[in-house]
Amino acid sequence: MVLGSATVLSSALPRLLLSFVLALGLSACAETNFLLHTAKKMRDGPPGGVYKVGEPYQMNGVWYTPVEDYGYDETGIASWYGADFHGRATANGETYDMNEVTAAHKTLPLPSLARVTNLENGRSLIVRVNDRGPFVAGRILDLSRRSAQLLGLEGKGTGRVRVQILAEESREIAERLKERGAVANARVLPGPEAVKDKTLMVAQLPKAEVAREELAPPPGAKIAPQLKPTASRVVVTDTPLREASRPQRPPAAAKAGMLTQGAARATRIYVQAGAFGNFDNAHKTSARLAGVGPVAVSPVLVNGRDVFRVRLGPIASVEEADRFLDSVIRSGYPDARVVVD
Structure with missing residues (x-):
């Protein structure tokens, strides 16, 4: 009885081992596919998205x-x-x-x-x-x-x-999305059904056939010597031609979700009515907004040029800044914004 059980177990063992190996292989494949999908999502973002700047x-x-x-x-x-x-x-x-x-x-x-x-x-x-x-x-x-x-x-x-x-x-x-053709508002040539009457696309025009015939040289003409073809050097590469034609650069290291901790710093909130290249214009704006709140003109150097900023503040809270901003906009400065310094 014991011998019969041992025989059955011995015959079933290879099948059990084969099933175990196949299960491990399928699990590894599934895990690999999951990791590849996850890495692609982190790199290129969710499917369906396109690169877009857009019109005003x-x-x-x-x-x-x-x-x-x-x-x-x-x-x-x-x-x-x-x-x-x-x-x-x-x-x-x-x-x-x-x-x-x-x-x-x-x-x-x-x-x-x-x-x-x-x-x-x-x-x-x-x-x-x-x-x-x-x-x-x-x-x-x-x-x-x-x-x-x-x-x-x-x-x-x-x-x-x-x-x-x-x-x-x-x-x-x-660059990656553009290479994949995932670009919003891309110009696409119209199909044949979109072509209006009396309009022909170049691809639709009949192509003339050109016959080629070797002619004998005229009497007394000098015949140029035939040039022997030279061996051309061929560079074999695994990289597609489009990618090989430009220098390769390592992928950028920063990824969405990276969190770092730095030092907090004291800040102040202002409402900036505008920034002017002319002091007189800045001064006039400051005078018009004097009734809204504490306003000042501050000079700053931007790209080598003097710029005069007209700001209200400092302001104690975001809620108060919102009220000041609304007043400045209603005073005729729709481009006013809240800034933090």
Whole structure:
């Protein structure tokens, strides 16, 4: 009896081992596919998104002009948006997920990477800018709920921040999406069905056939010697020609979600009515706003030029800054904004 059991076990053992090996292989393949998908999502973002700058647009009576500004570096007030927009399409065709580390900006290229620093606690977070907004006066950035949590802004609703675009990383994202053809507002040639009457596309025109015939040289003509073909050097490479034609650069290191802790610093809030190249214009603006609140003209050097900023403040809180900003806008300065120094 014991011998029979041993025989059965001996015959079943290879099948058990084979099943175990196959299960491990399938598990490894599944894990590899998952890791590859995750890495691609972190690099290129959710499927369906495109690279977009966009045309000038108007919201709530204010015009905004998107631009590829890879030198963007501004301070101001950030807010955050969550459940009301969760699952909706972003401005570049991705899907907004309030649990991802993303943000909305009025004019930066989409998508791009930016470093957002909470000036009140020193935390800096790399966010993926993939949406437009916030369309509220006095706000320069709308964070996803997760971004606000990581920066310590969720409970307060707003915070004093510095926003700096990461130029190299953002250019790299744009380049990858352009290579894939994922670009918004790309010009596409119309198909044959879109061609109007009396309009012919070049590809539709009949092509004339050209016959080739060798002719004997005229009497007395000198015949040039035939050149022997020379061996041409061929470079064999595994890299596609389009990629080989430009220098390769290592991928950028910064990724959305990277959080660092720095030192907090004291800040003050102002409402800036404008910045003028002429002192007289700045002084006139200051005089017009004297009844709104404490206003001053401060000179600053920008790109080697004297610029005169007209600012109200310092202001104690974001709520008070919002009230001052509304008064300045109603006084005839629609481009006024809240700044943090």
